[in-house]
Amino acid sequence: MRRVYLDNAATTPLLPEVKDFLCRSLDVFGNPSSPHGAGEEARELLELARENVASLLDVSPSEIVFNSGATEGNNTVLRSVLSRKSRGNVVISSIEHKSVSAVARELARSGISVREAIVSKEGMVELEHLESLIDGDTLLVSVMSVSNEFGTVQPVREIAELCREKGVPFHTDAVQAIGKVRLSLEEVGYATFSGHKFHAPKGVGFMYLKEGMFIKPLLLGGGQERGLRSGTENLHSILAMAKALELIYKDFEKNTERLRQLRDSFERLLEEKIPGVRIVGKHARRNPSISAVVFPRRTGWEIVERLSREGVFCSSGSACSSGEVIPNEHLLKMGYSEEEATRMVRFSFGLLNTEEDVFSAVDRILKIL
Ligand SMILES: Cc1ncc(COP(=O)(O)O)c(C=O)c1O
Structure with a gap:
């Protein structure tokens, strides 16, 4: 059948071209952190992948942090931003993915209150309601760019502008948006992505962290990714992910x-x-x-x-x-x-x-x- x-x-x-590229890249085995030639080769490819991803998204390479995917990215952003203060609130939409809503709810046990913006029957976040939830104690607003369940494109640009006006950091889970709708990260503080949703391998993704935004690493260790995400980079998958993005953006x-x-x-x-x-x-x-x-x-x-x-x-x-x-x-x-x-x-x-x-x-x- x-x-x-x-x-x-x-x-x-995987796209067939991504699969070919991935297989070829398996010969590069150096550790990007090693100071010798094999490490250097791996490091150069890693940084090239970072530059490619950054240029497709019109951001700076130093604003891209590779990781294992969006569950890690969302946990990192929410946990680090919300653990800065012992009281306050986080505003999310009522249709966030569990890797956002479950983290917010867990943090709610330690004094952070979770406020959910209403989503209409058509699957759209109600902007006015969201605005009414933001106050002087809001530590973070997190609204997905596109709903993973309904595909609805949320008014991210308007929410980001609102957050800028109010001086509140804004995070968007952009997993279902990248490669499908044009993204504008200009006003966004944090965005999270996952390779396997756009024809790249599983277990790889990245975070966009706007220059100067606060982040506390989830994982400590060897200090990879400028100390923001320790652990040897998943080089082959990162290279394949950058390739997939390049192919998708080309057309x-x-x-x-x-x-x-x-x-x-x-x-x-x-x-x-x-x-x-x-x-x-x-x-x-x-x-x-x-x-x-x-x-x-x-x-x-x-x-x-x-x-x-x-x-x-x-x-x-x-x-x-x-x-x-x-x-x-x-x-x-x-x-x-x-x-x-x-x-x-x-x-x-x-x-x-x-x-x-x-x-x-x-x-x-x-x-x-
Ligand atoms: C909107 C959204 N956020 C986060 C995730 C989690 O991504 P990952 O599989 O990379 O952990 C998914 C995947 O189902 C998703 O659709």
Whole structure:
């Protein structure tokens, strides 16, 4: 059976050129911290990768810190900024990824209060509400650039400007934005990224730290990454990640347009053939690769399981515990009913998907429904 992978927001396959590049780079084995020739070779490649990533994002190489991915990046930013004071508050959106919300909640036990900005039914952070939550005790505002569940593009530029006016540091989890929407980091203090969401290997990512922003390393040791992230750099994956980014940015408009066409024809077919189907954030600005579908019948969990048996891989918006489906908490917060919040399935497209994948997936969705 032909397999159709539509879970690119969870992780992506390597682009063939990235895979080739990665295999070739495996011959470079030096430790970038070693003072001899082998180390120097590795160090030069590492710094070249940093320069490439920085130039694609229009920032300075000294503002890029390589790490293991966005869970580490988000933990580093939140823990370091919020541990500076024993009291205060952090403002996040109500739909943040757990690597932001769980850290904020844990810190809440030590005196930091967590304030959640309301997100509309269309999956957009409500700016006015967010503004009303910021006060003189706000230590950090953290809002994702793009929702990993609904693909909605958040008003990051406006939030960043607001934070600048109020003198509050701003962090954005940009994992689902990079390579899919144009990023502007000008007003952003901290941004976090993960390689495996854009056709690079897993276990590698980076943080953007604006010049002069405070950061306390999560890991201490050999002082790599200018002392901000100790541990021998994951050189091969870093090189492959920079390569993936370079390839994606080279044809940015073409790539994003292709994703948009795949997603739009998928949604058009679903809406044509399944009465009562609903796309979350349909009328909001979305990144072109994510489609969050609320089906009129069956739980998201059931649909994902049945589709998996049919060779279509996607993701359920709700968890299942002891045979019971738990409604998606973010959909509930956005005003969806309990029933709707159990019926969401996320389909996400990547650069290796084809039009044929779309037709094939829709056929199999109709079959299992
Ligand atoms: C929005 C968002 N933030 C953070 C993460 C965590 O990234 P990583 O897998 O690099 O730890 C993910 C991945 O699921 C994500 O989608």
